[in-house]
Amino acid sequence: MPPEILVVGAGMIVHDQILPSLYHLQRLGRIGEIAVCATRHESVRKLAEAEILRRAFPGQRFRMYPDAPGEPRDELYREAIARLAPRNMVMVAVPDHLHYEVILEALRHGQHVCAAKPLVLEARQGEEIAEEARRRGLLAAAEYHKRFDGRSLMARRAYREGRFGEFRLGTACLLEKWHYRRSNFANWMTAENSDAFTYIGCHYVDLVHFITGLEPRAVSVYGILDRFPNGNQGYLWSDARVIWSNGACLNVQNGLGFPDAAPGANTQGLTLYCQGAEGGALIAHSDQYRGLQYAYTDPPAYAEPSPDYFQYVDVGGPGLAPVGYGYRSIEAIVTAAIRVNSGECQVEEIDRAGLLATAANSGYNDRVIEAARASIRQGGREVSIPRPV
Ligand SMILES: NC(=O)c1ccc[n+]([C@@H]2O[C@H](COP(=O)([O-])OP(=O)(O)OC[C@H]3O[C@@H](n4cnc5c(N)ncnc54)[C@H](O)[C@@H]3O)[C@@H](O)[C@H]2O)c1
Known part of the structure; x- marks a missing residue:
């Protein structure tokens, strides 16, 4: 059935x-x-x-x-x-x-x-x-x-085959459009429940583990308190630093603040600098600009839609x-x-x-988020993440 x-x-x-x-x-x-x-x-x-x-x-x-x-x-x-x-x-x-x-x-x-x-x-x-x-x-x-974006699976396979060497330094960002502040988020993505990193930064922390197999060991998250239009307070901008089990460092910036007038549904991407025995290696994904530039007449607008996340197509x-x-x-x-x-x-x-x-294989995400929530409340103090028992 x-x-x-x-x-x-x-x-x-x-x-x-x-x-x-x-x-x-x-x-x-x-x-x-x-x-x-x-x-x-x-x-x-x-x-x-x-x-x-x-x-x-x-x-x-x-x-x-x-x-x-x-x-x-x-x-x-x-x-x-x-x-x-x-x-x-x-x-x-x-x-x-x-x-x-x-x-x-x-x-x-x-x-x-x-x-x-x-x-x-x-x-x-x-x-x-x-x-x-x-x-x-x-x-x-x-x-x-x-994880089901073909580029994540490509990077994962090549990383695990050793073709990128070892991840050392990286940056990632995911900023949603400003108008999210006017959505139902204003009722729950408030300072006591969540923050920009917890809500969307977790995607890239998960992805770095998914690609590299490394585990996060410490996190510090600096958040900026701002007001939703309904007056509720939230950490609507955040800057996180995640230290990994091999000493690598990932910076993750998140926010509900990408300009509504900007093209694309958001801005996002990941860059990992890696090193092998004889030189450097690079993984750089522009996850927002995927090569499409559309200008419509009705109504007049310019857009950079992503064909990769979710689209409806007519296949008969x-x-x-x-x-x-x-x-x-x-x-x-x-x-x-x-x-x-x-x-x-x-x-x-x-x-x-x-x-x-x-739940059994991704406890590192829960540990990062718990540590991140503690860090953001303390102005970005580094909080270490205990190894799993
Ligand atoms: N990129 C992503 O992966 C992504 C994007 C958006 C949201 N999310 C996640 O999805 C979840 C929902 O987000 P959303 O954007 O749909 O939020 P939303 O505010 O648009 O919707 C929340 C929904 O939960 C319902 N709800 C609240 N309390 C409930 C209860 N007790 N019983 C039944 N329904 C209840 C509300 O009625 C509302 O329909 C969040 O955890 C969010 O982080 C993930």
């Missing part, structure tokens, strides 16, 4: 990546029914009526929780999870600081889990999730879609098909759960292969 999927959360990432990927997998017969749970009916209704989703997936529907307007229901996801038969799957796409509770609830009900990054904000929580998943033979994955219908590493990442995680259910592979093999970030 193809698994049913319950998505908890109905915000931006569900609209932009998760739901269209699931609809496509449903169209291919790889998954069964889809349900989406938010706290308010209006949120799921808006998602159901989203124009691009209706156009791309004509006739496809999901079950809505709540199914009618009323008071917000923060705990409704527990009922939705309880209704699933064991060994289906829960996709967790609520704000960062709420992941832990939802993930554990899903695992305790025997569900495979895929959580939007970051998995959790504390190392202990990640360990608890890994243990719960291991005991029950369930997949608990964090969705780090940059019905509707439109999603392409890109955003889709491939969801597909890979769902496929892994299906293979575990069919007995084709064990969760431990997935942990060992290291292609998917699981």
